[in-house]
Amino acid sequence: MGGDLTVAITGASGRMGGELLSAAADHDDVGSVLAASRTPENVPSGDAPGAPDAVVEDADLGAALDEHDVDVLVDFTVPEASVEYLRAAADEGVAVVVGTTGYDEAGEETLDSVASEVPFLRASNFSRGVGALRRAVREAVAALPGYDVEVTETHHNGKRDAPSGTALTILDDIDDARGSGGDASGDGAERVHGRVGEQPREGDEIGVHARRAGDVTGEHEILLAGNEEVLELTHRAGSRGIFAAGALDAAVWLAGRDAGRYDFDEVLDADADDTDTDSQ
Ligand SMILES: NC(=O)C1=CN([C@@H]2O[C@H](COP(=O)(O)OP(=O)(O)OC[C@H]3O[C@@H](n4cnc5c(N)ncnc54)[C@H](OP(=O)(O)O)[C@@H]3O)[C@@H](O)[C@H]2O)C=CC1
Numbered sequence: 206m207g208g209d210l211t212v213a214i215t216g217a218s219g220r221m222g223g224e225l226l227s228a229a230a231d232h233d234d235v236g237s238v239l240a241a242s243r244t245p246e247n248v249p250s251g252d253a254p255g256a257p258d259a260v261v262e263d264a265d266l267g268a269a270l271d272e273h274d275v276d277v278l279v280d281f282t283v284p285e286a287s288v289e290y291l292r293a294a295a296d297e298g299v300a301v302v303v304g305t306t307g308y309d310e311a312g313e314e315t316l317d318s319v320a321s322e323v324p325f326l327r328a329s330n331f332s333r334g335v336g337a338l339r340r341a342v343r344e345a346v347a348a349l350p351g352y353d354v355e356v357t358e359t360h361h362n363g364k365r366d367a368p369s370g371t372a373l374t375i376l377d378d379i380d381d382a383r384g385s386g387g388d389a390s391g392d393g394a395e396r397v398h399g400r401v402g403e404q405p406r407e408g409d410e411i412g413v414h415a416r417r418a419g420d421v422t423g424e425h426e427i428l429l430a431g432n433e434e435v436l437e438l439t440h441r442a443g444s445r446g447i448f449a450a451g452a453l454d455a456a457v458w459l460a461g462r463d464a465g466r467y468d469f470d471e472v473l474d475a476d477a478d479d480t481d482t483d484s485q
């Protein structure tokens with residue numbers, strides 16, 4: 206830590222919470238970290254690696270955001286808690302980076318309202334590789350009209366939501382690339398979640414498969430098949446650190462912007478522009 210940015214991290218004792226604390230401790234632009242948790246006693250403290258500057262109970266988040274002059278809240282928790290945390294951030298005028306997945310319709314409405322009040326950046330996957338995978342999938346689907354598409358994701362046995370947020374994002378990308386402009390509301394191709402019994406493939410349906418096993422960090426595979434050939438595009442996350450690093454880069458990029466929705470692609474594009482300039 207050594208920069209000016211003050212970040213708050215919710216769900217600080219969770220799998221991603223711990224990764225975010227470690228990544229924040231190593232991030233050049235982060236100066237101070239406030240952790241919020243239902244269980245503050247489980248958050249690293251003292252000389253432990255990643256120990257934040259302050260820890261509060263999640264119920265006290267709103268007052269703590271104000272007291273610690275937080276610039277950006279980073280939330281990777283569960284939808285039912287996340288909507289409360291994001292509401293507290295919006296009430297305090299604090300920007301938010303959201304990695305939590307699996308919101309229901311009411312949760313999505315809360316996110317819409319938060320995004321109208323403060324700078325808001327949400328991504329179902331903060332890895333750079335998935336950003337590239339999404340571009341590759343859109344291109345492949347557009348180049349191979351009529352090919353069958355199946356999406357398979359594999360995650361650790363502690364994951365709650367299925368299919369993963371990333372798989373849902375990629376399904377929307379496929380609909381967009383096919384020109385059917387779909388989303389989970391059902392406007393795009395039919396999404397068939399697993400198959401059992403007499404269930405032959407029909408039309409342009411997309412098969413969706415969610416596997417849960419062991420400690421797999423996160424894998425996404427898109428299979429396109431037709432015309433006597435098969436194309437497979439696969440991303441495998443090697444650690445949760447990549448998501449944490451991406452989310453903190455997004456927090457640095459988001460701080461100080463106008464209220465509204467932003468996309469992780471904008472962070473990646475800005476980074477690519479900086480790299481281009483550096484190499485000239
Ligand atoms: N966008 C991305 O790149 C990524 C997104 N994710 C998403 O991040 C989210 C968190 O994942 P992960 O860290 O693996 O999950 P964990 O279950 O390990 O952590 C979630 C944390 O949320 C906090 N929490 C607050 N309220 C509740 C509640 N009612 N029930 C349970 N936990 C609660 C807890 O922390 P505490 O006790 O400290 O409050 C808990 O540890 C998921 O939605 C996942 O899909 C995960 C990886 C990457």
Ligand SMILES: O=C(O)C1=N[C@H](C(=O)O)C[C@H](O)C1
Binds near residue numbers: 306372
């Ligand atoms: O819960 C996880 O672990 C992950 N969740 C995200 C998702 O739902 O897509 C991203 C990543 O795959 C890990």
